[in-house]
Amino acid sequence: MKIVETIAALRSTLKNVQHIAFVPTMGNLHAGHLALVEKAKKKSDFVVVSIFVNPLQFLPSEDFNQYPRSMEADCKLLRSLDVDLVFAPDEKNLFPVQQEILLQLPAVADTLEGIFRPRFFQGVATIVLKFFNIIQPDIAIFGKKDYQQLHIIRLMVQQLNFPIKILDTEIIRAADGLALSSRNQYLNGPERQEACHLYQALNTIVGETASGQRDFLLLEKKAVEYLSGRGWQVDYISIVNRQTLLPACTDDQQLAVLAAARIGTTRLIDNVEFTC
Numbered sequence: 001m002k003i004v005e006t007i008a009a010l011r012s013t014l015k016n017v018q019h020i021a022f023v024p025t026m027g028n029l030h031a032g033h034l035a036l037v038e039k040a041k042k043k044s045d046f047v048v049v050s051i052f053v054n055p056l057q058f059l060p061s062e063d064f065n066q067y068p069r070s071m072e073a074d075c076k077l078l079r080s081l082d083v084d085l086v087f088a089p090d091e092k093n094l095f096p097v098q099q100e101i102l103l104q105l106p107a108v109a110d111t112l113e114g115i116f117r118p119r120f121f122q123g124v125a126t127i128v129l130k131f132f133n134i135i136q137p138d139i140a141i142f143g144k145k146d147y148q149q150l151h152i153i154r155l156m157v158q159q160l161n162f163p164i165k166i167l168d169t170e171i172i173r174a175a176d177g178l179a180l181s182s183r184n185q186y187l188n189g190p191e192r193q194e195a196c197h198l199y200q201a202l203n204t205i206v207g208e209t210a211s212g213q214r215d216f217l218l219l220e221k222k223a224v225e226y227l228s229g230r231g232w233q234v235d236y237i238s239i240v241n242r243q244t245l246l247p248a249c250t251d252d253q254q255l256a257v258l259a260a261a262r263i264g265t266t267r268l269i270d271n272v273e274f275t276c
């Protein structure tokens with residue numbers, strides 16, 4: 001496995017490589033990332049994984065400095081999975097000058113996560129676009145855990161005509177249902193025990209719709225009350241149409257429920273897809 005730190009070294013390594021599958025990450029890899037890599041390996045002979053904590057997608061008040069970095073352990077893991085190339089650029093190499101050109105995104109980027117993390121998706125889409133231009137992959141793989149991110153990347157690829165196939169992987173969960181995330185390590189013991197209730201609240205919504213309840217606003221409200229009663233600060237719990245991520249209408253069938261909530265100081269997101 002080769003590790004390259006500059007765009008020039010990456011381009012020269014990839015000069016004669018065809019059929020690249022790309023897995024973008026911010027490092028601190030867990031089983032969720034490994035599922036992305038395994039899918040990439042199944043789909044292509046050459047797998048590139050990027051490790052870069054992207055400053056463009058953090059607000060000044062967020063955890064950019066604190067975000068867990070574990071380059072050595074990540075590379076060990078990726079080597080064991082037989083990844084071909086790790087691209088781990090430093091900030092100066094990716095941003096030799098201030099990144100003033102930023103993607104303007106559609107309105108969906110200002111909903112859900114976008115309300116609580118303004119400019120987050122602009123930062124994500126801009127860095128992913130830079131990586132797509134630098135690496136020129138045939139396939140790129142994103143997890144469904146970041147459901148709205150995946151949706152926006154699909155729109156970007158479609159509307160900017162990237163010849164890249166976007167694939168997804170299912171959320172990987174701990175035994176108690178908590179979706180794996182690098183931020184789970186911020187949780188202390190009692191918070192970690194509590195954390196699975198976010199998934200439970202989403203599953204309750206899915207269960208109630210399966211029993212015929214179509215009052216989505218009521219279901220969302222009950223889920224917020226359930227979590228708030230347990231000490232969570234809920235940013236949103238929203239039942240949406242899977243194709244548009246707009247609030248679901250009663251006759252929509254392909255739905256997802258998306259949530260973000262804070263337990264202690266840790267903000268977690270999760271989602272569940274379901275059919276009505």
Ligand code: PAF
Pocket residue numbers: 024025026052054057124127128146149
């Ligand atoms: O999902 C992530 O880890 C990040 O948002 C991504 C896609 C690597 C861009 O920095």
